[in-house]
Amino acid sequence: MRKPCCEKTEITKGAWSKQEDQKLIDYIQKHGEGCWNSLPKAAGLRRCGKSCRLRWINYLRPDLKRGSFGEDEEDLIIRLHALLGNRWSLIAGRLPGRTDNEVKNYWNSHIRKKLVKMGTTATTSTALDPKKPHHRDNKVPLLMQPDARNPILFRPPAKTMDQKRAPKHDDEMDVSDSMSINGGNQLQTGVIMSNKSFCLPDLNLDLTLSLQLAVGERHQSDI
DNA sequence: AAACTATCCAACCGCTGTCGT
């Protein structure tokens, strides 16, 4: 049996109060992010470290862009999802001010329905089967996985965390700074990849990190 | 106005990857 991440009897659960938020903000402004496990005690919070981290990342971070998603953002999410599957943190990393939770919720509540309505296969032709139990090895199509023979480097999501941890594979991957999907969702074999750029025979990737740029350019070309 | 249903989203849970010892 797995050990609980914290003493259940001593922690508060559920919605955060304003006071708790303020304590967390104050503490992080003073000491910075990191050491989530010891943070609650140090900050005087009766919360689990995980909960503090989530609250900060998903709600309190000053660089968050609140409010509804724009059409451009939605479009980018759809295209990134077709490429990356349910890898919300990677997708969110390309949407400035958005969190993985926000993107995931938006996908589940808006986009998925929309796509189903439209009868598109995008919901099922994603990089992996969302129904499958999540397993990191199963999240990216083999050809997308970085290894010695396949050194794609995806740009890491905008991490605010503890930089001393070595980057994971996900973070090492870098959807090249200039990518767009013009050729549909089908990924094909025979991929040639190199640092900062890769190409797929039938998949012209040009998803630009700058949202405005990416969408702007695409709209231009659509006209 | 009340009851019921649908939708949204914040938060939780459990799992995996990485690091330090």
Next chain:
DNA sequence: TACGACAGCGGTTGGATAGTT
């Protein structure tokens, strides 16, 4: 090499709110 601790991720849940009957 093995193991425990920690951080991060994605799936799921449950409460709040909006919409409908």
